Amino acid sequence: MMEISEMPMEEARRITGRRLVKEYGSNLLQRRKERGITMIELFERTGVTCKEIADVERGLADLTEDQKWRISKFLRRQKII
Numbered sequence: 001m002m003e004i005s006e007m008p009m010e011e012a013r014r015i016t017g018r019r020l021v022k023e024y025g026s027n028l029l030q031r032r033k034e035r036g037i038t039m040i041e042l043f044e045r046t047g048v049t050c051k052e053i054a055d056v057e058r059g060l061a062d063l064t065e066d067q068k069w070r071i072s073k074f075l076r077r078q079k080i081i
Contacts (some may be wrong), residue, residue: 001030021062024068025060026057028071035078
């Protein structure tokens with residue numbers, strides 16, 4: 001398998017971007033579960049729909065910077081159970 005550094009720039013960016021999306025989704029799921037927050041509660045507090053949250057947590061979609069900021073702001077205020 002070819003290393004990212006050996007790939008054409010556009011392909012390397014695409015692969016790196018997908019990895020970041022998956023990593024963000026995995027981290028979001030972990031933080032949400034640690035704090036005992038449901039998708040519905042996250043939606044009610046941030047306006048990010050449950051479908052968007054589910055797709056992000058599965059690594060299928062990305063959020064806008066504004067959506068990420070609202071989620072981050074909300075999660076920082078929550079205590080770990």
